[in-house]
Amino acid sequence: MRVGPTGMKHLHQRIRDDIEARIMSGEWAPGHRIPFEHELMAEYGCSRMTVNKVLSTLAANGLITRRRRAGTVVAEPSNQQAVLQIQDFALEAARAGTEYRFKVLHRSIEPIDAAAAQRTGLPAGTQMLCLSTLHVMDDVPLAFEQRLINLATVPEADKEAFKDDPPGTWLLRRVPWTDAEHIVRAINADSAMAKRLKIQSGTACLILERRTWQAGAFVTEARITYPGDRHQLVGRFSPTA
Amino acid sequence: MRVGPTGMKHLHQRIRDDIEARIMSGEWAPGHRIPFEHELMAEYGCSRMTVNKVLSTLAANGLITRRRRAGTVVAEPSNQQAVLQIQDFALEAARAGTEYRFKVLHRSIEPIDAAAAQRTGLPAGTQMLCLSTLHVMDDVPLAFEQRLINLATVPEADKEAFKDDPPGTWLLRRVPWTDAEHIVRAINADSAMAKRLKIQSGTACLILERRTWQAGAFVTEARITYPGDRHQLVGRFSPTA
DNA sequence: TTCGCGATAATGTCTATACATAATCGCGAA
DNA sequence: TTCGCGATTATGTATAGACATTATCGCGAA
Numbered sequence: 001m002r003v004g005p006t007g008m009k010h011l012h013q014r015i016r017d018d019i020e021a022r023i024m025s026g027e028w029a030p031g032h033r034i035p036f037e038h039e040l041m042a043e044y045g046c047s048r049m050t051v052n053k054v055l056s057t058l059a060a061n062g063l064i065t066r067r068r069r070a071g072t073v074v075a076e077p078s079n080q081q082a083v084l085q086i087q088d089f090a091l092e093a094a095r096a097g098t099e100y101r102f103k104v105l106h107r108s109i110e111p112i113d114a115a116a117a118q119r120t121g122l123p124a125g126t127q128m129l130c131l132s133t134l135h136v137m138d139d140v141p142l143a144f145e146q147r148l149i150n151l152a153t154v155p156e157a158d159k160e161a162f163k164d165d166p167p168g169t170w171l172l173r174r175v176p177w178t179d180a181e182h183i184v185r186a187i188n189a190d191s192a193m194a195k196r197l198k199i200q201s202g203t204a205c206l207i208l209e210r211r212t213w214q215a216g217a218f219v220t221e222a223r224i225t226y227p228g229d230r231h232q233l234v235g236r237f238s239p240t241a
Numbered sequence: 242m243r244v245g246p247t248g249m250k251h252l253h254q255r256i257r258d259d260i261e262a263r264i265m266s267g268e269w270a271p272g273h274r275i276p277f278e279h280e281l282m283a284e285y286g287c288s289r290m291t292v293n294k295v296l297s298t299l300a301a302n303g304l305i306t307r308r309r310r311a312g313t314v315v316a317e318p319s320n321q322q323a324v325l326q327i328q329d330f331a332l333e334a335a336r337a338g339t340e341y342r343f344k345v346l347h348r349s350i351e352p353i354d355a356a357a358a359q360r361t362g363l364p365a366g367t368q369m370l371c372l373s374t375l376h377v378m379d380d381v382p383l384a385f386e387q388r389l390i391n392l393a394t395v396p397e398a399d400k401e402a403f404k405d406d407p408p409g410t411w412l413l414r415r416v417p418w419t420d421a422e423h424i425v426r427a428i429n430a431d432s433a434m435a436k437r438l439k440i441q442s443g444t445a446c447l448i449l450e451r452r453t454w455q456a457g458a459f460v461t462e463a464r465i466t467y468p469g470d471r472h473q474l475v476g477r478f479s480p481t482a
Numbered sequence: 483t484t485c486g487c488g489a490t491a492a493t494g495t496c497t498a499t500a501c502a503t504a505a506t507c508g509c510g511a512a
Numbered sequence: 513t514t515c516g517c518g519a520t521t522a523t524g525t526a527t528a529g530a531c532a533t534t535a536t537c538g539c540g541a542a
Contacts, residue, residue, distance in 0.1 A: 069535035082423040182323035186427035186469030204427040204445035228427030310505040
């Protein structure tokens with residue numbers, strides 16, 4: 001019976017770590033057939049349910065592929081993905097010990113144009129709350145946010161003044177979402193953006209676009225522009241976590 | 242007994258979808274206490290193991306928080322994260338029906354400098370395989386990749402010519418990784434980069450830095466520069482998937 | 483040889499039960 | 513009133529057994 005260090009608390013954790021280690025080390029390469037459940041039962045001296053729980057979890061995480069009758073094999077590495085944390089400005093400022101404030105520069109209710117209609121999947125002319133917000137840390141503009149909020153999905157946004165919390169924070173706490181789409185790209189700041197962010201015209205900026213839906217209904221779109229030299233998106237990721 | 246559409250195949254799927262729907266719709270807001278397992282048993286007319294499996298999965302996905310004796314509550318929405326797909330150039334080209342090729346512009350083995358040592362967590366002076374690769378689609382430069390490969394972890398990289406596959410693809414297929422770090426930022430192209438990518442000097446570029454480790458041992462670092470107007474990172478994400 | 487079909491085998495789901503673990507509640511003592 | 517400790521209770525883990533589902537294998541017929 002081969003198990004990991006016995007200091008580890010639970011049986012299924014030991015089995016899981018053991019199998020993960022064999023995959024991660026390359027001992028079991030992609031395509032390698034993993035022992036059948038009844039073989040693992042014998043190897044670890046436990047019931048099938050326990051082995052099954054471990055393998056189901058690994059399958060859900062994409063490390064292995066299971067097929068009835070055929071057995072279980074180590075999965076091919078899939079498309080790489082980058083997981084980036086998107087910080088809440090206020091939280092980030094508090095951690096860094098700096099002062100944060102925001103200012104809503106523009107507010108209106110407008111029907112969306114054709115391009116926005118295509119992006120959001122809504123009919124053109126749908127009424128949207130449009131907000132432009134500048135995020136400032138220690139008197140330095142950190143980001144400029146252009147946001148559309150679907151008043152059909154979030155009618156209470158119309159009455160909100162966005163005095164204590166910026167729109168993103170307010171929405172995150174209020175409206176659950178089921179689907180999100182992100183786009184990241186780089187542009188040269190035009191003169192209007194340069195003036196708002198107090199940077200030179202032409203400076204490279206990072207743009208993060210995020211659209212969220214709730215059960216198919218469009219909720220909000222945010223386009224956040226960061227000066228390239230003042231902000232970067234960072235993420236750490238383990239496939240097994 | 243309230244269950245979803247009976248067309249759905251499995252009991253635990255129906256229960257899961259039902260609970261997820263109540264959370265996602267806002268009916269059960271963050272902080273709301275979810276019925277105890279024995280209550281859900283009665284509600285759905287099933288065994289505790291089945292309910293437990295559903296709730297454990299939801300907890301693993303971060304939708305709910307469970308504490309012994311205290312019960313289960315809907316979790317506060319955590320820090321938002323963007324999940325971005327990083328395409329393999331060859332695959333992307335094949336899908337788009339365009340021609341793809343790459344060219345290794347530079348290859349050497351060098352000890353890393355102090356800055357790289359800090360980024361990677363290796364002692365300064367460690368020998369690394371350094372590669373610079375240009376990725377070209379339909380004769381248009383799409384990206385410039387600067388890569389370090391740790392020869393202590395991947396010694397066989399030294400003998401690889403990178404003729405059929407670019408370094409990234411080769412590594413992905415060969416070396417499993419357990420941890421990755423990503424950084425995305427924007428810069429203005431300097432004259433050397435502009436020349437390589439056939440863009441105007443000063444054009445905004447997207448930089449994706451990716452570092453991977455295998456069980457604590459550094460594997461590789463890639464710094465990929467995309468012309469901002471030719472490429473963007475895209476990701477779609479559901480919290481429940 | 484090839485095709486079709488039934489036997490077989492591996493995973494998928496579910497139940498009933500048992501005991502472990504941890505946090506809370508509430509009672510009784512200081 | 514407050515503190516500490518034991519009882520209570522909800523979750524966490526594990527087992528054995530049962531049946532469902534679905535590929536695959538291999539045998540027999542065309």
